Amino acid sequence: MDYQVTIKQQLIRKVIVEAASAQEAEAAAVARYNDKGLALDSSAFSSVDFKVKSVGLKSGTLPIPYYRSASRDFTLLHGDCMELLGEFDFKFDMIFADPPYFLSNDGISFQAGKVVSVNKGEWDRGKSAAEINEFNLCWLSLCRDKLKDAGTIWVSGTYHNIFSVASSLSALGFKILNVVTWAKTNPPPNISCRYFTYSTEFVIWARKSARVPHKFNYELMKFLNDGKQMTDVWRLPAIARWEKSQGKHPTQKPLSLLSRIIMASTDRGAWVLDPFAGSSTTGIAACLTGRRFLGIERELDFVEMSRRRPEELDDHSKWSEYRGKIRDIGKACQLELPGITGEPPQGGYELPF
DSSP: OEEEEEEESSSEEEEEEEOSSHHHHHHHHHHHHHHTTOOOSTTTSSOOEEEEEEOOOOTTOOOOOSEEOTTSSEEEEESOHHHHGGGOOOOEEEEEEOOOOOOBSSOEEEETTEEEEOOOOGGGBOOOHHHHHHHHHHHHHHHHTTEEEEEEEEEEEOTTTHHHHHHHHHHTTOEEEEEEEEEESSOOOOTTSSSOOOOEEEEEEEESOSSSOOOOOHHHHHHHTTTSOOOSEEEEOOOOGGGGTTOOOTTOOOHHHHHHHHHHHOOTTOEEEETTOTTTHHHHHHHHTTOEEEEEESOHHHHHHHHHHHHHTTSHHHHHHHHHHOHHHHHHTTSOOTTTSSSOOSOOOOOOO
């Protein structure tokens, strides 16, 4: 018999385990998380509430896409990545994740000439250091299971969460390759005048295993940097107005950043996963560079925004226009390196749903 075990703590998780009884199911759930370094016993937490119910046989159950493009190279799932990543078996070439920074603390910022709240939503509410560490260990562990052995992961953040992410990556066996500093060329001003202006974000690049070589398109990155080795400081603007044509996500990343990341670490036709898809900038960058994409997003408004964005690119003139606006893509097309830029090859392996 299969049981669904809901673990209510500071965060809520659900896991399917096979067991002969509800008691065995609870023990199996604890063991599964402990094996991944995620302690769930009472010695680590003051209270852990388990709710166990029978769900019958689960074999053959797969997620149902919220949206899939006609070419099948852009797919969206609506739901929580903590649950959905365990429901299918598939290995990705690359993962990009922009997890919650936990910045929504009722502060204020300056945007487009106006004073605005920094609150993004309940999903970004501040948490304790222990809660943030637990959250990062959990989703990174699930993502590691979805990477090819030679795959790499990119995770963006600020000082609020990036140190926890780095620690979690190391604890799970990833090898950190670089910490890229994205230096924004047009940051918002600091209205308090009590700190230096926040103008950077960080993107950790790590491979799944210390012993398995990873993909790095070194020659392309050098070419994009005018013949010099590209450093780990990238001076790129924040999102442009034209990137918000289907609406605006509060933490939306620019296509210039995501297209560089994807071209640096994958070839055409590669599969890219984004477990916190938001408005699916990762997917649009994948589409513009000839890669395939799966995005997972729990907020319905953002899933709808994500659906509209690839549909806009069904107009080939719009697809060409967007590619022309991104410097790295335009320049990469001048360099004849097979497998890196352009349309993806036909066929290849497909998602199981």
